[in-house]
Amino acid sequence: MVFSRTLNSVAGNARLATDDLATEVGRLRRQPGEGVVSLGGAGLAAIAEDLIDEYRQFVNPIILGNGTPYFPPLAQPLDLRLTESRILSSRVVYLRYQRMR
Structure with a gap:
């Protein structure tokens, strides 16, 4: 799709x-x-429609000073539980979170 x-x-x-x-x-x-499975950026982070059960993030920190927020503003905090983490290189970390319902 x-x-x-x-x-x-x-x-x-x-x-x-x-x-x-x-x-x-x-x-x-x-x-x-x-x-x-969704591969995409901020445009597909559809939290408002309550569609996402699990988040998999690759963190590669680069300081830009601005940009598009990955998550839209929420009325209520979204409770997540870390289920996996891995260091992939000296710069990149993989994080996997599941929704707590």
């Missing part, structure tokens, strides 16, 4: 999303399989 504001078509095994994120993810969750 490819979410894009600029593409009209995709190739290979991919399918271009035609509905909003919440509708498309709901459709994917109803299909058989292990789950849905």
